[in-house]
Amino acid sequence: MALLAHIPKTYSKLVAVSLTTNFKEAVRVQKFETPSPKSGELLVKARYAGINASDVNLTAGRYTPGIQPPFDTGMEGIGEVVQVGADCSDYKPGDSVGYMTAGAFGEYLILPSKFAIPLPKIDPGFVPLMVSGLTASISLDTFGELKSGENVLVTAAAGGTGQFAVQLAKIAGCHVIGTCSLDEKVEFLKSIGCDRPINYKKEDLKAVLKKEYPKGVDVVYESIGGDMFDTCLKNLSTFGRLIIIGFISSYKGNSFAPPIKAPLQSILLSKSACVRGFFLFNHIKEVPMHFAKLAQLYMTGKLISTIDLGKGHSSGPFRGMQGILDGVDYLYSSKNAGKVVVEVNGQDGDSKL
Numbered sequence: 001m002a003l004l005a006h007i008p009k010t011y012s013k014l015v016a017v018s019l020t021t022n023f024k025e026a027v028r029v030q031k032f033e034t035p036s037p038k039s040g041e042l043l044v045k046a047r048y049a050g051i052n053a054s055d056v057n058l059t060a061g062r063y064t065p066g067i068q069p070p071f072d073t074g075m076e077g078i079g080e081v082v083q084v085g086a087d088c089s090d091y092k093p094g095d096s097v098g099y100m101t102a103g104a105f106g107e108y109l110i111l112p113s114k115f116a117i118p119l120p121k122i123d124p125g126f127v128p129l130m131v132s133g134l135t136a137s138i139s140l141d142t143f144g145e146l147k148s149g150e151n152v153l154v155t156a157a158a159g160g161t162g163q164f165a166v167q168l169a170k171i172a173g174c175h176v177i178g179t180c181s182l183d184e185k186v187e188f189l190k191s192i193g194c195d196r197p198i199n200y201k202k203e204d205l206k207a208v209l210k211k212e213y214p215k216g217v218d219v220v221y222e223s224i225g226g227d228m229f230d231t232c233l234k235n236l237s238t239f240g241r242l243i244i245i246g247f248i249s250s251y252k253g254n255s256f257a258p259p260i261k262a263p264l265q266s267i268l269l270s271k272s273a274c275v276r277g278f279f280l281f282n283h284i285k286e287v288p289m290h291f292a293k294l295a296q297l298y299m300t301g302k303l304i305s306t307i308d309l310g311k312g313h314s315s316g317p318f319r320g321m322q323g324i325l326d327g328v329d330y331l332y333s334s335k336n337a338g339k340v341v342v343e344v345n346g347q348d349g350d351s352k353l
């Protein structure tokens with residue numbers, strides 16, 4: 001018989017107490033009484049949390065206009081069901097689940113069972129498949145219209161979501177160009193099949209694209225914004241598709257979206273090209289099918305899901321609430337290769353602050 005998990009009377013979570021993109025200023029570690037799940041709810045002991053570039057947009061209130069602190073932080077993780085409310089017959093204590101909900105930056109959370117993603121086991125490799133993997137999978141499938149033999153340019157290619165855009169484009173038979181800022185990331189990109197990694201700190205991206213891809217690139221998976229967006233736009237091929245995944249270069253600034261300097265209308269018209277924005281949470285209906293596909297590819301070894309627990313950070317591997325604070329800083333230092341992940345609770349003990 002399985003042993004019942006010990007549920008502590010109190011638990012810690014990171015609560016946003018002021019609206020700012022400075023994550024460490026925005027949040028405080030606070031203690032709460034551990035709640036009991038109501039009907040349709042699960043009490044989950046968090047095991048691993050995923051760090052996302054947009055964690056700072058969440059604390060700045062950019063995702064929920066008018067929101068005022070205090071509010072929960074974090075948007076994804078995996079954990080173990082420890083208590084089950086009424087009407088949740090699909091779940092039992094000991095089950096492993098994933099979730100993409102606010103409150104992921106806490107040691108425990110109440111999860112409506114309808115939002116739980118069933119997992120075969122606790123494996124941190126499942127964390128990147130959620131927000132990061134789903135964004136790549138759904139956006140490329142819906143807006144990429146990838147055809148075998150096409151050129152695909154992925155920016156922030158070695159990051160949480162970029163790693164999946166690279167691999168899914170390769171699976172679709174494309175030639176993949178990936179940008180990054182460190183030689184270690186160039187090696188990482190080669191290891192996941194990227195055909196032409198470009199360390200843009202060492203090579204001039206505009207010159208490489210002009211020389212090696214004179215007809216332009218067919219699809220761009222663009223996460224950086226600013227000058228990088230302009231360069232990508234100017235290097236689209238005829239019938240090119242540019243997908244706006246994000247614009248991280250301006251998230252820490254005061255103006256959320258940077259102005260586009262390139263002549264958008266004339267470029268798109270003259271090339272019959274298009275720019276599409278993509279936001280995962282508008283595509284929730286597609287999540288189950290794409291998660292099943294990603295999990296299947298991962299479990300059969302056809303997709304590599306790389307996590308970075310802070311190997312390039314003085315306080316890594318990241319653990320507990322302090323690990324989350326450091327993890328957000330780490331992502332913004334641009335040193336991560338793969339998805340930044342934090343072990344919230346160890347297998348047996350609770351997190352250490």
Ligand SMILES: NC(=O)c1ccc[n+]([C@@H]2O[C@H](COP(=O)([O-])OP(=O)(O)OC[C@H]3O[C@@H](n4cnc5c(N)ncnc54)[C@H](OP(=O)(O)O)[C@@H]3O)[C@@H](O)[C@H]2O)c1
Pocket residue numbers: 051052053054131132135155156157158159160161162179180181182185223224244245246247248249250278279280281331332333334335336338339340
């Ligand atoms: N639309 C959606 O639904 C959705 C969902 C998930 C993620 N995203 C977006 O995808 C992008 C990547 O997010 P992620 O969470 O996967 O992060 P990530 O790629 O793991 O990490 C961010 C990477 O961005 C690059 N970067 C370039 N300029 C930067 C700057 N000024 N500040 C910080 N990093 C910079 C760095 O890599 P280099 O070495 O390549 O410079 C850094 O490692 C973000 O724009 C994010 O908003 C969007």
